[in-house]
Amino acid sequence: MVNNFTNSRTEGSHSMRRNGQKTEKYDVVVCGGGLAGFCAAVASARHGAKTCLVQDRPVFGGNSSSEVRVTPHGAAAFHVYAKETGIISELLIEERARNHEPIFENGWTNSVWDMTMYDMAQRTENLTFYLNTSILDVRMAGERKIASVVGYVANAEMEIELLADVFVDCTGDGIVADRAGCEWRMGSEGREEYAEPHAPLQASGDVMGSSLLFKTKDLGSPAPFTAPDWAAKLDNPDFFYKQGRNPNDMRGGYWWIEIGMPWHTIYESEDIRHELTRYVLGIWDWIKNKDPLTKELAANHAIDWIGQVPGKRESRRIMGQYLMTEHDPLNRTVFEDEIAYGGWFLDLHTPGGLLAPTSEHASSEGYDETSSYMVKSYCGPYGIPLRSTIAKDVDNLMMAGRNISVTHAALGTVRVMATTALVGQAVGTSAAIALRHGLALADVPGQAIQEVKQTLLRDGCFLLNTTNEDELDLALKARVTASSQAVCRGSEVKAELQASGKLGHQEELLRQRKGQWIAISEGVLNRVSVCVTNTSDTPQIVEAKLIPVDHIWDYRCEANPALATTELQIKPGTYQWIDWDVQLSEADGLKSGTYVRLDLLANPHIAWHCGDGIVPGQTCAYEMGEGKMRRDWNGPTRSFRVDPPQHAYSPEHVLSGVTRPYRFTNLWRSDAREELPQWLELKWDHQQSIRQIELTFPGSLLWEYHGYAPFYRDPQCPKDYRIEAYMDGGWQELLQVKENYQRHCRYTLAQPVQTQRLRVVIDATNGDPSAAIYEVRCY
Structure with missing residues (x-):
């Protein structure tokens, strides 16, 4: 028998019902319907496994849902052309095409996103789902195998037992793994254990906190607000402006409304929710009624929504076949069983959140992208191994989401939702392939990893170290x-900017070294040119280099020995095209089908102008420090010309x-x-x-x-x-x-x-x- 809220096309599952109890049998059961669990379940079902997805909330999406409203982040926040693809891409493209609502940083997600996910779930063959269903128990068949999970369907007085061959724990808190007896970690490893640069000196139980978001609405006329007596009383500007909690946007959001320690993020989650509610109201009271910098800005704004489901960042991490440490993302470890990638920075929030002396490190430093903290925290894109998703203590259990096998420090980058969605799709795909071939999960990384990777590529995903080699294609x-x-001749500057003689953007100034990637197809490069402005009254010199790079995320300032160097002589004046006759060929090491990076070294009197629009595949970056570059402000194309034009877009x-x-x-x-x-x-x-x-x-x-x-x-x-x-x-x-x-x-x-x-x-x-x-x- 099929519940009215499930996909009626999942015929063949064995079902028994008696006195509010039901038993069903599947190939794969995924527990947790956040982005990781959702993508795992859809991938498993698409590859032929009878799949059941169990979610304890009334909507899919977890932290990204309209209940919590955290904007999904991932590698594309820091790396051009690094947007996650596959199932998560299908969903996000569909949501943007359907939704009237702009996406602000946090707090603005509406039900269109929920229904985009619900629609995909309904249209996915082989997929059954249960919403409002909490996992209460795990029943074992021996010490190393899960026989079933038991859930309770809220508002239905229904207990449901789900049997399966493979279970996937995407509950965030690792409920299934914990009940099954798996080893897990919670808290911070000490630095002596893995010598991680971000690890504290001593191990502790400290975890990142949970956040509660809110949204406001501009009513066009004054909107008074009176905080209740039980709201937090906040009167010190230093709490905000000197501790990394800048109330800089009247629309709401504010991920830094975060609390964790001293409460336990699992057992005392309700206490955390209440404290966060007190602080949301107290913070809005400060913004509306007390802060001289925001009172006028917020005068016409009224609270439109306050979340009551905190967005949790960290709790249990289940130990798998491989434990990722922060050395893996920082050093871009190449894994033979790579099944996903990440690229968020090593973002470790201060334990305690609002109760700590300062907010998260990057915020407390004013998001200075060249600080020593940001230099050591910038990472990726890097690979994630399948082994970190396979439980070491239970033979038929996998994980996806923030509970995979990583250290606390590595979790700082792996935990963001677009990344976990990729891991989820890979886990669901791997589970279906294992069942198809009768393989133990532990054997998939060694015996079926090529099929897993090729399948992921065919399904629209991207992997750093794998290309399409499908013999059936x-x-x-x-x-x-x-x-x-098309041919690439370069990137011209907007005519109206040249006519005005004004800088297009302050980021055009060469306060630090900047680089422009140029795709080389001809094996010949006679001349490169750049459009610059000398803001001083005297001639200036800028050192220029042409450096071969391995790929568009090769951020090493001195990636390889330069093919050519020169000093550009720049007279006072605006929007000048400066030519450099490089006269390079394959005999000089110039290779067709690769990138070179044109670098201009620092001279704060010179502006290197951006081009008019973005030339596909030709991006830019700047030096952040310690010989490392990062994506420039929004990934534009700098102005440049190449001679001869490069056939960079061949069929x-x-x-x-x-x-x-x-x-x-x-x-x-x-x-x-x-x-x-x-x-x-x-x-x-x-x-x-x-x-x-x-x-x-x-x-x-x-x-x-x-x-x-x-x-x-x-x-x-x-x-x-x-x-x-x-x-x-x-x-x-x-x-x-x-x-x-x-x-x-x-x-x-x-x-x-x-x-x-x-x-x-x-x-x-x-x-x-x-x-x-x-x-x-x-x-």
């Missing part, structure tokens, strides 16, 4: 041509096996001067039988989620397109797509087609003048 055997291709890039800029652009892009439609063609020497076609388009990669507007559809993404096959002497349409905005699209034909030529014809994009594709696969 017929496209890899094809030759590729296109109707046209054969759709077979590179990589679906974003990384070691090269990996993108086919049509010539913007040629009108649409534009086409890309695959041609084989022999006839192929093709049933399935999979496309990966550009878009929604450059920035993280909250960088995108309401109803956003990325202009680079093809909107209307056709897939055609050459048969019987002419092109025949196989399918036509209208109004697309998703990045990863998969189509199964009603019948296989026999052809030697296949093409994708792009009739319209969502705004960009060029057609573009990252990958085409055929099966």
Whole structure:
């Protein structure tokens, strides 16, 4: 029997009901419906495993839901083109296309996000879900195997026992693992254990706290507020402005409304919730009625929403086959069983939150991106191993989310939700593959990891050290041509800025070394040019270097020996194009299909102007300290010109096996001067039988989620397109797509087609003048 709130298409699960009790059998049971658990369950079900997802709240999403409203963060917050893809990307792209609400940092998530997830769950074959269901017990079959979990469905007086072959603990607190007898850690390892730079000298039970968010509304007229007597009494400006708690936006949010220690984040969560509520009201009272810096700004603002489900950062961490330490993200450890990646900084909040002397380190330093703390905390993108998601003490248990096998210090970066969503998809995929082959979970990293990784890539994910090598992908055997291709001539400066003679942005000043990545395709580079302004009254010298780099996240200032160096002579004046005749070829070490980085060293009198728009795959960074660079303020393209122009967007890039800029652009892009439609063609020497076609388009990669507007559809993404096959002497349409905005699209034909030529014809994009594709696969 199937509950009315479950997906009725999950036929075949064994069910018994009596006196408010029910028993069901699945292949995989995922406990916890935050982003990690949700992605794990959807991935497992998509790969054929009968899957049940159990969530103790009325909505999916965990901390990202409309109940908590924490904006999902990930690698793209710090690294250009590092946006997480796969299931999480499908969800976020869909939410932005549907939602009228802008995404502010925190507190603004509405129910459109909840329903986007609910809709995907309803449409996923093989997936059953139970909301409002708390896990109460775990029943074992021997010491090392879970037989079932027992949950209670709130408001239904229903106890449900779920049997499965594989269980996935995504509860955050590690409830299933704890009940099953797994070893877990909670608190901070001492520095002597793993010599982690961020670890305290002595081990302790300290954990990061939980936050409660709020949102306000501008009413357009004065909105008085009187705090209740039980609200926190806050009267000291130093508590805010000298301790990293800046009430700088009247719309609300404020992740720093955080409390943990001395309360226990699991057993005393209700006490924490109450204290956070007291402080939300007290903080708003300070902003509205006491703070001379904010009273006028907040005069017309009224509280519109206060959360009552704290967003928890840390509790139990379950010990797995491998324990990640902070050395792994800092040193970008290459794992053979890499199944996901991260790129948030090592963000360890001060234990106690509002009750501590200062807020989280970066905030208390005013988010100085060049401080010693930020230099040592900046990391990634780095890989995450499958072994950290497989429990070492129970044979059929995996973890995804903030409870995976990491130290407290490593959790500072691994815990953010976009990263945990990637881990969740990998875990669900691995579980389904293990069941399909009859493998023990512990054997998957050694015996099935290549299948796991290739499957993740095919499903739209990205891995740092794996490319598409799918032997079944017929496209890899094809030759590729296109109707046209764009060339990279550089990035010009906005004409109106040049006419004004004013700086476009203060970040253009060379207060520190800055670098611009340039994709090299020709093996020849005769000249590079930059557009600069000398703000002084005297001639200035700027040292310039051209350095070969391994990829777009190669932030080493001296990554490799420079191919060329010079001193640019810059006279006083605005918006001058300065030429550098470098005369480089392959004989000098210039390699086709790679990036070089053009660096201008520090001179605060010189501004290196940004270009007009973003040239795909050509990004920039600046030196933060200690020989390390980081992404520049929002990942623009600096002004530059190259001679000869570089063919950086050739059609054969759709077979590179990589679906974003990384070691090269990996993108086919049509010539913007040629009108649409534009086409890309695959041609084989022999006839192929093709049933399935999979496309990966550009878009929604450059920035993280909250960088995108309401109803956003990325202009680079093809909107209307056709897939055609050459048969019987002419092109025949196989399918036509209208109004697309998703990045990863998969189509199964009603019948296989026999052809030697296949093409994708792009009739319209969502705004960009060029057609573009990252990958085409055929099966």
